[in-house]
Amino acid sequence: MSELLTREEYEAIAANLTLPVNAFIDGSFRPAKSGKTFETVNPATGVKLADVAACDAEDVDFAVSRAREAFDDGRWSKLHPSERKDVLIRLCKLMTRNARELAVMESLDSGKTIYDCETVDVPETIHCIKWHAELIDKIYDQVAPASDDHIAMVVREPVGVVGLVLPWNFPLLMMAWKIGPALAAGCSVVVKPAGETSLTALRIAELAYEAGVPAGVLNIVTGSGSQVGEPLGKHADVDMVSFTGSTVTGRRFLHYSADSNLKEVVLEMGGKNPCIVMDDAEYLDSVAEHVVNGAFWNMGENCSAAARLIVHKDIKDDLLERVKAAARQWNVGAPLDPSVRVGALVSKAHFDKVCSYLALPEKGQIITGGKAIDGAFVEPTIVDVGSNDDTLAREEIFGPILSVITVSSFDEAISVANDTEYGLAASIFTANARRAIRGARALRAGTVTVNSFGEGDITTPFGGYKQSGFGGRDNGVHAHDQYTQLKTIWIDLGDPFDSEVD
Amino acid sequence: MTFRFTLEGIYTPIVTPFEDDGAVNFDALADIVEHLVENGVHGIISGGSTAENYTQTVEERLELARFIKDRLNGRLPLIVGTGAMRTPDSVALAQGARDMGADALLLGTPPYSVPTERENALNALAIDRAADLPIILYNYPGRMGVHMGEEFLDHVCRSRNVIGIKESSGDINRVHLLARDYPHIQMSCGMDDQALEFFAWGARSWICAGSNFLPEEHVFLYETCAVNSDFAKGRRIMSAMMPLMRVLEQGGKFIQCVKHGTEMAGLRTGPMRPPLRGLNKDDKRQLEQVVSTLKITIAAIKAEN
Numbered sequence: 001m002s003e004l005l006t007r008e009e010y011e012a013i014a015a016n017l018t019l020p021v022n023a024f025i026d027g028s029f030r031p032a033k034s035g036k037t038f039e040t041v042n043p044a045t046g047v048k049l050a051d052v053a054a055c056d057a058e059d060v061d062f063a064v065s066r067a068r069e070a071f072d073d074g075r076w077s078k079l080h081p082s083e084r085k086d087v088l089i090r091l092c093k094l095m096t097r098n099a100r101e102l103a104v105m106e107s108l109d110s111g112k113t114i115y116d117c118e119t120v121d122v123p124e125t126i127h128c129i130k131w132h133a134e135l136i137d138k139i140y141d142q143v144a145p146a147s148d149d150h151i152a153m154v155v156r157e158p159v160g161v162v163g164l165v166l167p168w169n170f171p172l173l174m175m176a177w178k179i180g181p182a183l184a185a186g187c188s189v190v191v192k193p194a195g196e197t198s199l200t201a202l203r204i205a206e207l208a209y210e211a212g213v214p215a216g217v218l219n220i221v222t223g224s225g226s227q228v229g230e231p232l233g234k235h236a237d238v239d240m241v242s243f244t245g246s247t248v249t250g251r252r253f254l255h256y257s258a259d260s261n262l263k264e265v266v267l268e269m270g271g272k273n274p275c276i277v278m279d280d281a282e283y284l285d286s287v288a289e290h291v292v293n294g295a296f297w298n299m300g301e302n303c304s305a306a307a308r309l310i311v312h313k314d315i316k317d318d319l320l321e322r323v324k325a326a327a328r329q330w331n332v333g334a335p336l337d338p339s340v341r342v343g344a345l346v347s348k349a350h351f352d353k354v355c356s357y358l359a360l361p362e363k364g365q366i367i368t369g370g371k372a373i374d375g376a377f378v379e380p381t382i383v384d385v386g387s388n389d390d391t392l393a394r395e396e397i398f399g400p401i402l403s404v405i406t407v408s409s410f411d412e413a414i415s416v417a418n419d420t421e422y423g424l425a426a427s428i429f430t431a432n433a434r435r436a437i438r439g440a441r442a443l444r445a446g447t448v449t450v451n452s453f454g455e456g457d458i459t460t461p462f463g464g465y466k467q468s469g470f471g472g473r474d475n476g477v478h479a480h481d482q483y484t485q486l487k488t489i490w491i492d493l494g495d496p497f498d499s500e501v502d
Numbered sequence: 503m504t505f506r507f508t509l510e511g512i513y514t515p516i517v518t519p520f521e522d523d524g525a526v527n528f529d530a531l532a533d534i535v536e537h538l539v540e541n542g543v544h545g546i547i548s549g550g551s552t553a554e555n556y557t558q559t560v561e562e563r564l565e566l567a568r569f570i571k572d573r574l575n576g577r578l579p580l581i582v583g584t585g586a587m588r589t590p591d592s593v594a595l596a597q598g599a600r601d602m603g604a605d606a607l608l609l610g611t612p613p614y615s616v617p618t619e620r621e622n623a624l625n626a627l628a629i630d631r632a633a634d635l636p637i638i639l640y641n642y643p644g645r646m647g648v649h650m651g652e653e654f655l656d657h658v659c660r661s662r663n664v665i666g667i668k669e670s671s672g673d674i675n676r677v678h679l680l681a682r683d684y685p686h687i688q689m690s691c692g693m694d695d696q697a698l699e700f701f702a703w704g705a706r707s708w709i710c711a712g713s714n715f716l717p718e719e720h721v722f723l724y725e726t727c728a729v730n731s732d733f734a735k736g737r738r739i740m741s742a743m744m745p746l747m748r749v750l751e752q753g754g755k756f757i758q759c760v761k762h763g764t765e766m767a768g769l770r771t772g773p774m775r776p777p778l779r780g781l782n783k784d785d786k787r788q789l790e791q792v793v794s795t796l797k798i799t800i801a802a803i804k805a806e807n
Contacts, residue, residue, distance in 0.1 A: 018624075018627040018628075018630070018631060018660060018661065019660070020660035020661075021660065021661060021662045022659055022660060022661070022662050022686075027656070027683075028655070028656050028659055028683070028684065028686070029656065029659035029660050029661075029686075030659070030686040031506065031662045031665075031686060035506040037662060051662060052662075053662060202660070206656070206657070206660065209656065
């Protein structure tokens with residue numbers, strides 16, 4: 001990625017963008033069969049960006065049938081692995097060539113800052129697809145230890161037609177997390193982007209087609225959860241659904257599966273992730289940077305956001321002063337301004353929801369922030385909630401609100417951290433190696449980071465314990481595996497005439 | 503929900519009547535509009551090549567379109583042609599069309615520059631952005647030098663405004679391509695001698711200059727094929743029309759013939775703007791003879807009911 005541009009330059013690019021608004025099915029853009037559309041809005045300004053195709057069950061059915069046909073005739077699923085790799089790497093090159101357009105489109109549609117789009121979302125999206133592309137022809141099947149008279153092969157095959165249901169908080173990156181391994185494995189996919197953020201998914205599909213992903217293999221069906229997500233979840237010809245989003249919707253996909261063809265379901269859902277800072281933590285300025293990044297990155301619209309700061313009483317005041325100072329560096333404003341770190345929340349409805357949480361703290365509990373601005377922006381806010389039983393400490397807010405809980409011991413910190421229905425991520429800051437490792441093992445979460453906030457990277461699996469999800473993991477070889485089926489091929493080598501020869 | 507324009511029927515790219523000094527004859531234009539409404543066409547296109555748009559300024563074209571829009575007064579949809587050498591001119595035409603409340607755009611390829619498919623698509627999307635109106639693409643490689651190929655079509659269909667295509671290449675394989683691979687783009691016949699084939703492949707409309715002077719006959723073929731699916735009768739009607747198509751498409755004097763045909767229908771069209779000239783006496787006689795035979799034959803087919 002080249003250097004950042006000025007706000008004026010980004011706005012000029014935005015003004016000249018042609019936004020894709022039709023669904024992408026079977027290799028071309030198509031309006032919804034009903035002709036219906038829905039508005040997609042720039043959340044930072046409230047101005048309509050475009051009318052996007054409002055697809056329904058009929059469009060889902062069409063997309064699935066084309067995906068099924070593509071899978072069954074092997075135009076992609078049976079392509080030589082190195083050829084699938086070449087096509088996906090070509091897609092990465094096209095994305096690199098169009099990176100700036102993608103970054104601006106993403107920022108406009110989601111309210112994310114151009115800074116994050118340019119430095120994180122777009123480059124990581126490309127990196128993710130490239131990593132899975134490179135993996136395709138470097139993983140081997142297995143031969144199990146059987147007798148001399150048998151060969152027992154354990155092979156992996158693409159699972160088939162996969163429904164990929166995306167969240168709105170990382171429209172590009174979550175698409176890459178799913179289409180990267182699914183396409184690499186040889187599946188055909190039907191993607192349902194979030195209604196709020198459909199545009200970049202459509203653009204990626206266009207680039208993928210240009211790169212050589214055959215028609216029918218990558219389909220994007222735009223529309224609402226009830227009109228597109230539900231028919232996809234219930235479709236009898238979909239072999240698997242991978243969903244990232246709310247726990248409420250995740251449960252629905254399990255019902256859809258149970259009520260239809262028992263398709264496999266992989267869920268990646270919410271989190272209320274603890275960030276423990278013990279009294280022996282070193283480099284508190286650095287800790288404060290991590291705390292702020294964990295809580296406010298992407299406006300807190302992040303399932304792995306470190307939304308609960310569990311801090312030892314002996315360093316609480318010292319740490320909070322530094323956290324406040326660090327939070328002040330995160331300026332709020334127009335997403336296309338490259339100096340802005342906190343952009344707009346994704347929609348007016350979501351803004352209202354986050355604001356309802358801002359109204360909960362009593363006087364004196366708000367340590368910093370607390371203001372909502374222009375119906376779209378929320379200041380980074382830190383609230384001393386006192387107890388882990390407080391609503392702000394229990395519910396997933398998905399906004400830039402950090403709840404602070406004070407503890408007196410290591411065991412109490414672990415206990416409070418685990419006192420949540422979620423288990424996606426957790427972090428612990430301590431200079432004591434024994435505590436660090438004991439803590440990492442004791443925390444009930446899919447990813448635990450020590451002396452840092454993070455999610456790992458493309459090489460490490462990402463997913464949750466408890467109600468944060470199950471069924472598989474994004475990222476790493478494990479993501480690739482979840483889009484495949486295991487098959488045993490048992491070959492009998494015995495010669496039935498052996499005994500007669502004797 | 504955004505309105506989606508449906509192409510059903512006969513759409514007439516209306517001629518532009520001129521005075522001897524080259525000025526637009528608006529009275530005559532009003533008469534032609536009334537004639538078309540009365541005779542049952544389904545929509546009017548202003549500023550097409552049949553209107554001699556290449557001889558007109560952007561302001562003139564917008565004035566003509568506004569005049570037709572006012573005369574129609576909502577009785578029929580108006581589609582405004584945006585074809586021009588310069589993209590800014592096409593954009594201005596598109597914006598003007600939006601401002602006057604036109605129903606759709608007819609969007610061709612800029613002539614002479616021979617853009618690549620990608621350049622052509624970006625040009626089309628720029629025009630689309632300017633108007634946000636339904637768009638009927640106009641593939642006319644014979645005059646523009648380039649096809650609207652698959653790369654172009656895949657790219658422009660990012661926009662939901664792209665609802666149709668007037669296919670004037672004459673290549674029957676294009677009809678198959680559009681019908682099979684682009685069913686979401688409404689295919690409209692733009693090659694008069696292939697109207698029957700277009701209807702057989704599911705086209706529901708015909709954008710035909712001949713309807714300036716033979717609207718009833720064109721509507722009859724549309725109704726027979728597209729509405730009633732009676733292709734046996736349709737073939738007879740088309741067969742009766744073929745001599746006219748030969749004169750129109752292959753005589754090299756397409757617009758001249760259309761304008762003279764319109765004069766034959768009792769309307770005033772006046773002279774051509776240069777560099778074109780009107781028909782000579784022999785050409786006129788040939789056209790008159792063909793039209794006369796056509797009308798008698800089709801009237802007889804119609805009378806069978």
